[in-house]
Amino acid sequence: MVRSDQTPVLALLDELQAAEQAGAAALGRWIACCQDPVLRGGLRVMHARDVAHAELARGRLVELGGSAHAAVAPRLDALSALLGSSSSSDRVKLGLLLARFPEGARDPLDGALAAIESDDETRALLDGVRDDDRLGLDWLHVIAHAPPVVPRERLGGVEQANGVAFLGALAAALGGAADVARAWSAVSRLSGLRGGLRAIAGRATAHAALARERLLELGNVPAAVALSPPTLAAARAWYGAAERDDEDKLARLLDPAGPSRAPVTAIEEFTDTLAEDVETREILRLIGAGEGATLAWLAAYRHVSLDPEPAEWVRV
Numbered sequence: 001m002v003r004s005d006q007t008p009v010l011a012l013l014d015e016l017q018a019a020e021q022a023g024a025a026a027l028g029r030w031i032a033c034c035q036d037p038v039l040r041g042g043l044r045v046m047h048a049r050d051v052a053h054a055e056l057a058r059g060r061l062v063e064l065g066g067s068a069h070a071a072v073a074p075r076l077d078a079l080s081a082l083l084g085s086s087s088s089s090d091r092v093k094l095g096l097l098l099a100r101f102p103e104g105a106r107d108p109l110d111g112a113l114a115a116i117e118s119d120d121e122t123r124a125l126l127d128g129v130r131d132d133d134r135l136g137l138d139w140l141h142v143i144a145h146a147p148p149v150v151p152r153e154r155l156g157g158v159e160q161a162n163g164v165a166f167l168g169a170l171a172a173a174l175g176g177a178a179d180v181a182r183a184w185s186a187v188s189r190l191s192g193l194r195g196g197l198r199a200i201a202g203r204a205t206a207h208a209a210l211a212r213e214r215l216l217e218l219g220n221v222p223a224a225v226a227l228s229p230p231t232l233a234a235a236r237a238w239y240g241a242a243e244r245d246d247e248d249k250l251a252r253l254l255d256p257a258g259p260s261r262a263p264v265t266a267i268e269e270f271t272d273t274l275a276e277d278v279e280t281r282e283i284l285r286l287i288g289a290g291e292g293a294t295l296a297w298l299a300a301y302r303h304v305s306l307d308p309e310p311a312e313w314v315r316v
Contacts, residue, residue, distance in 0.1 A: 006064055006065070006119070007307070007311050008115065008116075009064065009116055009119055009122055009235075010061060010064055010065070010066035012112050012116075012126075013057045013060055013061040013064070013066065013122070014061055014067075014069065014070040015070050016053070016054075016057040016066050016126070016129070016231065017053075017054045017057035017058045018054075018068070018070040018071065018072050018235030019072070019073075019076065020050045020053040020054035020129075020236075021050075021051075021054040021072075021099055022076045022077070022080065023050045023071040023076070023083075024050035024051045024054060024082070025049050025080055025082070026076070026079055026080035026083045026231075027043050027046055027047040027050060029084025030043060030082060030083040030084060030090075031043050031047060031092060032084070032105070033085075033086045034082065034090055035090055036090045036098060036148050036149055037149055037180075037278050037279040038143060038146070038148075038149045038278045038279070038281075038282050039090055039094065039143055039148075039282075040279055041279040041280065041281065041283040041284050041285075041286075042089075042136070042139050042140070042143060042212075042280065042281060042282045042283070043280030044210060044286075044313050045136070045207075045210060045282075045283055045286035045287060045290075046136040046208060046286070048206040049132045049133075049136065049206050049290070050212045051203040051204065051206065052203065052206040053129045053132065053133075053202070054206065055110075056125060056129065056198065056199060056202045057126075057129075058167055060121075060122055060125060060198075061288075064122075067140065070138075075205065079097075079100075080114075081095065083097070086225065090148065091148060094140065094143070094144055097140070098137075098141060098144055100142060101137050101160075102260070103141050105128060107133075107134065107266065108131075109126060109129070109130045110130075113127065113130070114121070114124055117253060118192040119191075120190075120192035120195065120196075121191040121195035122195060123192070123195065124170060124191075124192045124193070124194070124196040124199070124301075125195035125196070125198050125199045126195075126197075126199075127196065127199070127297070128196060128199025128200060128202070128203065129199060130296065131290075132293070133204060133292060134285065135289050135290060135293060136286070139282075139285075139286055139289070145198045149197060149278055152157055159274065159275070159277055160218055160219060160277065161219070161279050162270075162273070163215075163218050163274070164212075164215055164219040164267075166270050167211045167212070167214055167215035167218070167280070168211075168215055168268075169285075170208075170211045170263070170284075171208045171209075171211035171212045171215060172191075172208075172226050172227050173263055174204045174205075174207045174208035174211065174263070175204070175205070175208040175227075175290075176203075176232045176235070177204045178201045178204035178205040179232065179236055179261075180235050180236050180239050180240075181197045181200045181201035181204060181239075182197075182198075182201045182234075182238045183237075183239055183240030184197050184239040184249060185197035185198050185201065186240065187240055187241070187242040188246055189246060190246050192301065192305075193246055193301060193305075196298070196301055198230045200259070200294050200297070200298075203207050203290050203291075203293075203294065204291075204294070207287045207290060207291070210211040210283060210287070211287070214279075214280055216284055219231055227239060229234075239253075240299055246300070246303070248299060248307075250301075250302045253298065254287055254295070254302060255296060256300055260295060264288055264291050264292050264295065265292055267284050267285075267287060267288035267291070268288055270284065270287070271285055276299075286296065
């Protein structure tokens with residue numbers, strides 16, 4: 001039976017899963033006809049995240065005893081049709097989309113999250129969704145001020161080969177990170193941390209899938225690109241150990257001398273080498289920002305959890 005105090009949470013999750021699913025569909029239609037490779041690269045990351053958000057919201061909704069039945073608002077259907085139209089330019093579509101989300105506007109999830117007082121897991125999960133959406137909108141506002149880019153007919157062989165190698169390694173690393181985050185969330189004693197880890201796992205899974213998708217578009221998958229099975233198994237076992245304290249895990253992951261920032265740093269350095277493949281560059285730029293948000297959220301959560309009189313929540 002659903003508790004009365006969970007009713008607003010269930011309604012929020014139901015509305016969110018419908019909206020994220022509709023958003024993913026709209027972006028998918030735009031991507032299919034987008035002519036600007038820079039814009040298309042970022043849209044693909046946003047689409048992958050929206051799909052993951054819908055899955056996260058539906059999964060949590062079912063766990064709490066609810067079911068997905070919310071209808072998509074007619075205005076979202078209209079937006080989807082407009083974004084998928086080949087008769088409007090990419091810049092017109094971008095302008096119309098950003099008019100709905102002007103710079104400095106209040107995030108619509110802010111008020112909803114503030115109202116969730118008794119479900120830290122859901123609130124933390126949705127905090128991750130909000131971070132992803134904010135990163136995407138910030139990127140779109142930057143792109144809106146940049147000139148459109150004409151796609152190249154062919155990429156240079158060296159840059160394409162480097163892109164294939166990097167994307168293969170990145171997909172393997174992010175897939176492993178998602179596995180470890182899921183193993184940790186399954187045993188965490190802290191409800192807020194569990195929710196955050198679930199959002200983090202969903203983000204990493206979406207990023208890994210997109211990296212593999214782009215890799216296939218650029219060339220053959222290097223057969224040897226994979227995390228070492230013993231290394232991955234050891235990480236999954238360490239972070240997935242129920243008897244190990246969450247603080248020990250956070251301390252190890254966030255150790256400045258540890259490897260946690262390596263993927264973010266590697267992405268930042270590699271994007272600087274991409275002069276021709278601007279679609280991959282923007283895909284990686286947004287993936288890197290998302291992985292940076294992961295570390296920022298975990299650091300903020302650790303700070304709050306160690307505070308003897310913590311604030312109710314920390315916005316990353």
